[in-house]
Each structure stands twice: as C-alpha cells, then as structure tokens.
Amino acid sequence: MASTDIAPLVFSNLPTELVRDIFEHAAVSDKATARALTLVSSAVRHWTEPILYHTVVLSTSRGLRSFLASISNKPAGFVSTRVEHLGIFALGPVQSIDRVLNACRGVRSLACGFHMPGYKQMLGCDALQAMKGSREQHLLGLSCRDGWDTGLVAPSVTHLRIHLTSFDTGAPNAPFGFAFGTGNPTESDWERLATLSSLTHLAIVYRSSATPPAAVLPALQRLLSLKDNAPPAINPPQLKLILVQVLGGATGDKQPEAPVDVINSAAVEEGGSALRIVAENAPSSVVRQWESAVRGGPGIWDGAEDVVRKRLASIKQSL
Template identity: 70%
Template sequence: MSSAAETRLVFSNLPAELLRDIFEHAATSDPATARTLTLVSSAARHWVDPILYETVVLSSARSLRSFLTAISQRPADFVRNTVKHLGIFALGPVQSIDRVINACRGVQSLACGFHLPGYKQVQGTGALQALKGSREQHLLGLSCRDGWDTALVAPSVTHLRIHLTSYNTGDPTSPFGFALGTDSPRESGLKRLASLSTLTHLAIVYRYSSATPPTAILPALQQLLSLSETHDGASPPRLEIILIQVLGSTTGASPVNTVVQNLNSAAEEAGGLALRIVAECAPASVVRQWESAVKGGPGVWEHAENVLRRRLAAAEQ
C-alpha cells in the first residue's frame, strides 16, 4: 500500500475541520513539514499554501528564480493577497526583484537587503510606490550603503527602519545618508523625510564612531520629532518614537553599551519630545530580528515602546 493511501486511511474518519487544524498547526511549526504536506492531497495543499506563502524570504538569485517560477503557476490574486511579509536579501538581478515586488503588492512588511540606489536607477520607484497596504519597511544591509531615498518608501508605511553606514554631523539638513532625489535634488533630507506623512515609528541602525560624540545625533533626531510642528508641508509625519539601534560588540565593558546609556540619559535629561528617542544595542543580525518578528517572535519596536511608556508615565508624576 502506498504512503498516500495509508495517509488517507489514517485520516479518513476525522472531521475536515479537525484535519485542517492539524495540518495548519504542523505547517506553521515547521516550513519543511509544510512543503511536504502540500504533496499529500489537493485539500492539504489548499490549506497549507497560504501558510507557506505568508512569509517569503529570498536570499539569493536562485531563490528569486525559484519563487518567480512558483508564482507563475498561480493566479495573480493569490500571490497578491497571500504574501504578507516579504524579505528580499538577494543582490539581484534587479529586474527579478522588481517582478517580485510587483507580484506581491499586498505585503504588510517589506525588508530590503539589495542596493536601493542601483535598483532605482534601473527600475524606478513605481513598484514600491504601488505598495498601498504596506505598513512596515526595513532598509537593511547593503540597501543604504550609498544613501537612501524617501521615494523608495511605500506611501502607506507607518514603521520604517533604515540601516545606515555613517552619520554626517557636518550637514544638519541631511545627516542620515539621504541619496539625492531625481525630482528635487536640492531639497534637504529633513524636508524630504517630511513627505512620509503616515510615518509614526522610525528606527535608525548605525555604527558608532569614536570620532563623533554619541549625543551629536540628538539635535537632528529632535528636528525629526518636531516636523509636524515646524514643517510647512500639508501633512508631515507625527513621529511617536525614534529607535536608535547602535551596532558593535556588547561584550564586557563595550563602548556600545556606554553609547546606548549616554544617548538614553541625554534624551531623558532633555525631556519633552526627546523622551521619544530610545537607544538600544543593535541585534546580532537585523535581518534575523525581522524574520523572527514577522513569524511571531518579539517585535522590533516592543522594547523601545515599553521604555517610552515608562518615561512618559514618570514625566506625568
């Protein structure tokens, strides 16, 4: 007797609702099991496929090709409505990356690890601007190596994390590595950030340099928090929190730990809007942190939000 026939005999007397619960639980617990379960029957594939496609992580050109091949055999609305968390960490080809983004227009959380300026130069910003339901975007790894552009952020994003390679204290209007935009090349970085009207949460991942005092970034951060009060635009963002994730070793008497402590102390001492600036040590891998969060693990913002609640409560006393 074949294994498929044996499977049918084992489950033949179980209610369909219970069977579905069993299959969905197994698929959620282990992706490898989920892929195997799709081979059991058409009903099992119907139950399990949405779980398989809910979170998609593409780390190589090969995985890009495989995913594009897989979705080419499915209705466009299945991919658009099913993929909710998309991580693209393959470096290219950018044409394939663009096809994936266009296909997954229903994503709620998007993590980019590919070179964004290069992508924009070849493909433009149309696919990213079409992500009308995207609430969270993470620009990680090499994506911001040569700067970043607000035109590459979906217009509906409320939670944005950018991974910067440097902080420019010499340019107070653009300290966070903005790339020059093609539409308004003379517009300052802060003014262009003001165009992200839905933004409420901003996280900045940066590597501390001993050449720059850690508190030197506070004035620029405070400007970001006051955009809704000082900017002349129609609808600038009203940021609720800015999270600073400081890169570096955290073992022993690490300077990173000291930087985090100094930033938090300076924010608390300044009071007012600065209370919304929270620093923490960056995780060992910002990519793994994103993956863990979208799969039900601790969220990127949870710790910082708890710190902010404690600060605001203390300020009211």
C-alpha cells in the same frame, strides 16, 4: 498494511476543522513539511499552500528565479493577496527583483537588502510606490550603502527602519545620507522625510564609533518636531517613536558608559519630545531579527514602545 492505507484511518473519525488545524500547525512549524503537505491531496494543498507564501525570504539569485517560477502558473491575484511579509536580500538580477515587487504588491512588511539606488536608476520607484498596503519597510545593509531615497518607501508605510553608513551631525539639514542626485537637490533631508506622512515609527541603525552617541540627539529631536513646524500646505509625519539601534555599542573596560546608555540618559534629561527617542544595542543580525519578528517572534518595536510608556508614566506620576 502500507502507510498510505494507515493515514486515512488516523483522521477518519476527526472533524474536518480539527484535521485542517493539525495540517496547518504542521505547515507553520516547518517549511519543508508545508511543501510536502501540498502533495498529499487537493484539499490539504488548499489549506497549507497559503502558509508557504505568507512569509517569503529570497536570499539568492537562485531563490529569486525559483520563486518567480513557482508563481508563474498561479491565478491572478494569488501572490498579491497571499504574500504578507517579503524579504529580498539577493543582489539581483534587478529585473527579477522588480518582477517580484510588482507581483507582491499586497505585502504588509518588506525588508530590502539589495542596492536600492541602483535599482531606482534602472527601474524607478513605481513598484514600491504601488504597495498601498505596506506598513513596515526595512532598508538594511547594502540597500543603504550609497544613501537612500524616500521615493523608495511606500506612501502607506508607518514603520521604517534604515541602516545608515554615516550620520553627519556636522550637516544639520542633511544628517541622514540620502543617495546623491535623488529627489529635489534643493530640499533638506527634513523636507524629504516630511513626505512620509503616514510614518509613526522610525528606527535608525548606525555604528557608534562614527559619531559621538549624544550628538545624534538634536537631529532626532528635529524629526520629532516636523509636525509642529511644518507650513500649512505640508502634512509631515507625527512620529511616536524613534528607535536607535547602535552597532558596536557594547561597553568595554575602557568605556565608562555604553553608547546606548549615553543616548537614553540624554533623552530622559532633555525631556519633552525627546522621551520618545530610545536607544538599544543592535541585534547581531538585523535581517534575522526582521525574519523572526514576522514569523511570530519578539517584535522589533515592542521593547522601545514599552520604554516610552514607562517614561511617560513616570512623568505623569511626578506631576
């Protein structure tokens, strides 16, 4: 008997709901399997095709072209409602990146690895500003190499991670390396960050060798006080957590204390709002960490949130 004759018999006595669960579980477990299942029948394609579009990672120009081709015949609104997590790490073409961003306006989590100042110069910020439902945005690697711009962050974003090439503690009003010539040049970094009124979680990835570990603390504390010190007409973010992911932060034989320990100890000693500043060693790949998290792995923010809860609980117990 041919395998095509066996397959219907396997599921013939099972409820439709259970058959659907089996196919969906197989599709979630393996992307190649998900693609194959879309060819089984129209019913199975209806069940499994959305899983293919739930998380989209585009790492090459070829991947960009293939994705745009795959959605070219989809019904209006299919991509904007199906793609929940989008990672664009291809370097270009910029026009293709813009087409993807415009098509995927319903994403909840967006990770960018392309050169964002160059993208803005060519095509502006409209596509990113139109992502009204976006909750997480990660500006990683090349996206921040020449600075970054709050205009490239969706206004609805609550969780933002930026990958800094420098952290200038010698410039107290401008430590975060915004792209040259962006926004209002008379505004400080703090005033620009104040425009992200929905922000509750901020993560900063930076290399410890560029800046003494404890020197970042005053700048981060100022971020935490934006809400308290803002003029009445401005509604800046109320940050609940600042996560510092330190590259090259592992301790060695000649280092008595790791940079993350220095920052965490200084935050606890300072107390007050500084208790919401948590440092950890950066993962070996921030891109892989993002992708693992959106596919159901450990959350990027979970460990730091737990640290803050424990610190605050300890303070309450001591009162």
